[in-house]
Amino acid sequence: MQNRFRFYLQLGFTLLVCAFLVVPVVLSMLAGVTENFFVGLSSGLTLRWVAQVWEMYQPTIWRSLIIALACLVVTLVAGVPLAYMLARYRGGHSRLARVIEELLMMPVAVPGLATALALIMAYGQLREFRASILFILVGHVIFTLPFMVRPVLAVMQSSQLAQLEEAAASLGAGRMRRFFGIVIPNAASGILAGALMVVTLSIGEFNITWMLHTPLTQTLPVGLADAYASMRLEVGSAYTLIFFFMIIPLLIGMQWATQATRKKVSL
């Protein structure tokens, strides 16, 4: 009897926490398609706020997608070989590898505001660079690089890369052939997990981007902040709704990929 009571008490609290997290999401989704949120749903459903957002903020959506994809390409090209070096250099146990790993995490540990200020102080004078989306891309790459390196490194460390490569080398495969034929296929699950993470983080990045953007290089989260501050609640909600529809597939993919990686790495 007492056990039943305790179960329902705990369930009640859990549901309360769940409501705290989910109710505002549902509310904002509803507000985005309601004629007048202050009056309530009785004022009728409409898509005009979504249409208005699409008209006003469409460039920010495309820009965010472009930056996220570019960020993915750069982190793949720079991050996967880096993870390979960290996994293999001196058998993967060198002090140098630990120092590099620690350094790579610094832009995540240090607030984005500091990273952004540093970039502005160092490169703010280069007008063309400062005004282009490359400036934002650089910030995103620095911030997301460790999220590519870490899962790839984890998978590489758990697979028997050294033995596999030795076998390939004994059959005459050169270093590049081994890298593309053995290393990358074996780290595929880590690369996938890292890629989803990088894209999700880049699309949602605000702390660094807000300082780096110019009126002509607004990204989606920057546009969101702008809409929250200057538009009516329904417009902000409709914009948030579009953002949710962009990240939900990524989140589901990420959950699926983490499970797949976890099975392989058995963390």
Added chain:
Amino acid sequence: MKSMIPPASGAPAPLAGQPPAARPRAAGNGVWLWFAVPGLTLFCAFWLLPMVRLVGVGASGPDGAMAYLSVLTNRHYFTSLMSTLALSAVVTVATLAISVFVGLFLQRNRFPGQSVLLAMLTFPLAFPGVVVGFMVIMLAGRQGLIGAFTNWLFGESLVFAYSLAGLFLGYLYFSIPRVILTVVAAAEKLDPSLEEAARSLGAKPWQVLLHVVLPALLPALISSGAICFATSVGAFGTAFTLAANIDVLPMTIYNEFTGYANFATAASLSIVLGLITWAMLALARSLTGSGVAAAA
């Protein structure tokens, strides 16, 4: 000492073969370094060197290097630092308490809809700070749910989104999903026989929790607590969405930089802020001996 013995005195055959065998191995190590070049170049050019520059700019104001102490000597910066740290500490404690409770419950009980519940609890994981701020406005803002509810109940609407209380709610919203995930993962690895042993020796449920479960969860709690604290200290988007006049250090830095063009102060304060969050995470890592990575 043994390595000091000249090779001639040992068995000659294997030692004679050693140098040629060792050389390709050393060369191989050097080749691996080339794979790190693109990543490290990007990192040095766009983070390490700019950061060094930022440290220099921080000391370039009228006060010189003393600017780094202004966070302690200037009353305004000091209050804003203290309120940031206090808020983050309260958020961390509250998040840990809620997440341990919910995480243990979800991991221990099997009931229909449980996985849906866990999915819903971790759904806001990837929301950026601005969106979290908007969620708080939805709950406690001028047209928010809490306001409407209290208006219906007492005839007066309660609005607290645009203050420290709103920021507290926002950081809670931001942190709970992450910490719950960590707690559930750590609880899965607990050894149930330890708890059974404690129970069979007559321990009450709260004693089992206090003396068996919590100590076993401690490393996970320290690392996720440190991440929660560090992200709360450095978070900017939520405060920015809620109100520009909430007195937390990231907002102070932002206002110094954009409002007063006070570059030296903004630089020195953000270096101090960065040192605090980094030290927090490093401390947690040395305590738990595992990888503590901050999250967005």
